[in-house]
Amino acid sequence: MTQQMVVFLARRTLVTGLMVVGPMLLAGLVVGVAVAIFQAVTSIREMTLTMIPKILTVVGVLIWLLPWMLSVIVAYTASMLQWLRVF
Numbered sequence: 001m002t003q004q005m006v007v008f009l010a011r012r013t014l015v016t017g018l019m020v021v022g023p024m025l026l027a028g029l030v031v032g033v034a035v036a037i038f039q040a041v042t043s044i045r046e047m048t049l050t051m052i053p054k055i056l057t058v059v060g061v062l063i064w065l066l067p068w069m070l071s072v073i074v075a076y077t078a079s080m081l082q083w084l085r086v087f
Contacts, residue, residue: 009080016076020069024058031057 031053039049062069 012076012080016072020072023065024061027061028054028058 032050035050035053039045
């Protein structure tokens, strides 16, 4: 296995991981910023107000995108197994 193969495998793994995790992180970020702005405007400093909406949003996005995430992971695994079988 050459260095180029290892770099290819690492890049493919990172891109697939970011594709799967990215929507949940982005949704959590958007909700977190919105709650932070709301807290700054209203001067409310409640910790549960920041965590509960983010948790619910991430869980909702996870449930909504789970079929797509599973198909991406299965396609990645199948392509890696096929690629490794060649070498």
